[in-house]
Amino acid sequence: MVSNEEIVPESAALQELDALNAEAEQRWKDKLKVDASLTRSLVSFQANKSRAIYRWYKYKEAFSAGLVEVLLGKHTNGKGLLLDPFAGSGTAMFAAGTQGMEAEGIELLPIGQTIIDTKQIIDWELERADVEAISVWAATAPWKDSTECRQLHELRITKGAYPPDTVVSLGKYLAAAERENKRVQAVLQFALLCILETISYTRKDGQYLRWDHRSGRRQGEKGFQQRPHPEF
Ligand SMILES: C[S@@+](CC[C@H](N)C(=O)[O-])C[C@H]1O[C@@H](n2cnc3c(N)ncnc32)[C@H](O)[C@@H]1O
Numbered sequence: 072m073v074s075n076e077e078i079v080p081e082s083a084a085l086q087e088l089d090a091l092n093a094e095a096e097q098r099w100k101d102k103l104k105v106d107a108s109l110t111r112s113l114v115s116f117q118a119n120k121s122r123a124i125y126r127w128y129k130y131k132e133a134f135s136a137g138l139v140e141v142l143l144g145k146h147t148n149g150k151g152l153l154l155d156p157f158a159g160s161g162t163a164m165f166a167a168g169t170q171g172m173e174a175e176g177i178e179l180l181p182i183g184q185t186i187i188d189t190k191q192i193i194d195w196e197l198e199r200a201d202v203e204a205i206s207v208w209a210a211t212a213p214w215k216d217s218t219e220c221r222q223l224h225e226l227r228i229t230k231g232a233y234p235p236d237t238v239v240s241l242g243k244y245l246a247a248a249e250r251e252n253k254r255v256q257a258v259l260q261f262a263l264l265c266i267l268e269t270i271s272y273t274r275k276d277g278q279y280l281r282w283d284h285r286s287g288r289r290q291g292e293k294g295f296q297q298r299p300h301p302e303f
Contacts, residue, residue: 114138127265130160139166161187189261204255219246232271240303
């Protein structure tokens with residue numbers, strides 16, 4: 072149990088962090104080098120917004136592919152094996168692979184593993200007929216006519232995360248996807264993951280979920296209202 076004396080107000084904790092940061096910068100100032108080419112837009116995930124595949128799933132913790140390319144260009148000869156022990160969405164591995172290097176990674180979270188697996192399928196395994204099947208999905212939305220509907224597995228913390236008609240569309244989409252082969256299914260599931268937050272009443276905010284007021288969850292000032300709320 073945490074006693075009252077141990078709870079440090081947030082502003083005091085931030086001030087302490089700032090002071091420690093300033094002290095460290097002072098102590099290591101002879102060793103620190105500022106590289107002006109590493110701009111904010113190059114080093115943040117935002118830089119992936121203009122890159123197909125990298126931008127599809129919003130994994131905010133991801134590196135920018137451009138940054139990895141700059142660093143590989145500076146510090147490697149484009150050969151050898153890159154190991155990323157915290158692979159996330161696989162940016163470093165895929166950027167290294169594009170430059171002709173081999174790459175391996177370790178990632179703890181299933182969502183990271185899924186992103187990496189699907190990127191591999193897209194890069195190496197899709198056949199022409201698969202691409203055609205995906206194009207048909209994009210053009211004709213075949214799930215809309217599905218007579219089957221899968222039930223979503225819900226956790227208590229995500230209960231009510233989607234409007235009722237979106238839950239039905241999701242269930243039909245999942246049922247219709249089962250008719251496709253494994254590669255196409257993987258891409259369709261990934262496409263779904265990429266839009267899930269947008270069509271839900273929730274937003275990830277650090278460690279927390281924020282809820283749209285229309286979800287019926289009481290959120291106080293943390294709530295938000297997305298206008299217009301996109302349909303599935
Ligand atoms: C900053 S992110 C890496 C982002 C990645 N470079 C990218 O571009 O997508 C750090 C990752 O390390 C993963 N992670 C944390 N602890 C781990 C562990 N013990 N083993 C494997 N992965 C871990 C997290 O799940 C997170 O995805």
